[in-house]
Amino acid sequence: MTTSRRQRRPVVVLYERIADAIHRGVWPPGSTLPSEPRLAAELGVSRPALREALLLLQEDGLLSVRRGVGRTVNDAPPRRGYEQLQPLEQLLGSGAPLRVRPVARAEEEPTDFSTQHLHAPAGTELRFWESVLVAEGVAAALSQEWAAPDGVLEAAHPAFARALREPAAPEGSMLAVLAEASREVALTAHSGVTATLLGQRRGEELGRAADTPAVLVTQVVRAGDVPVMAAKHMLPTGSPALPVLQSN
Structure with a gap:
């Protein structure tokens, strides 16, 4: 995994932009993408770079080409590895999971991020967990996780609501608790990846x-159509590689 978009080929960044739009439903399954000239203009990229990214998306099973129609989104586009419902401490661990060191287990007013993704009304308090993921004694990632309001859960x-009310705080992440509580509940997840800098507070934690x-x-993460958890995971340069391979 690279640490900066400037270090990646432009076509890779373009691939991720289009794949992310597909998974967000901008172009839902069965829909047809705009023509190459129009799509290149909308994305602000050259047609050769766009064509290469579209070919990669076809190879990876997100798009198909239909004669006389154009490129269409497949009915069941595969999701990337970081979209699998696997706790980050397991996803990043090579062999053994990373250790989760709790930093905060609290209730707080919604942030802009949690309000946007959990549709929490103003004044609501959300369960908030902050954790440092440790690999061989070294801080490898900082996770911030929010659960939806209690009434929604x-x-x-x-x-999941009952599991969060347990008096003893689990050693794992909130996502690990959610996964354990969801053996009979269908969950779906959507993730995004961006390059950034740690910043002062996150840098101190790590x-x-x-x-x-x-x-x-x-x-x-959603149960049916209802978002039940949202998270941010900050991985500084040198952290274990995050798998982003296509999976069915």
Whole structure:
């Protein structure tokens, strides 16, 4: 995994932009993408770069070409590895999962991020967990996780709501608790990846300089159509590689 978009080929960044739009439903399954000239203009890219990215998307099973129609989004486009419902401490661990060190287990007013993704009304308090993921004694990632309001969880995923109320705080992440509580509940997830810098506070938590390059992974998990958890994961340069291979 690279730490900065400037270090990646433009076609890779373009591939991710289009794939992310497909998974967000901008172009839903069965829809037809705009023509190459129009799509290149909308994305602000050259047609050769766009054509190469579209070919890669076809190879990876997100798009198909239909004669006389154009490029269409497949009915069941495969999702990337970081969209699998696997706790980050397991996804990043090579062999053994990373250790989760709790930093905060609290209730707080919604942030702009949690309000946007969990549709939390103003004044609502959300369960908030912040954790440092440790690999061989070294801080490898900082996770911030929010659960939907209690009333929403009680209606959409009561088993998750009960698990969060347990008096003893689990050693794992909130996503690990959600996965354990969801054996009979169908979950879906959507993630995004962007390049950034750690910043002062996150740098202090991870023992790194504020200007350390990092990758920010955001994730929203739904039970049915209801978002029940949202998370931010900050991975500074040098962290274990995040798998982003296509999977069925």
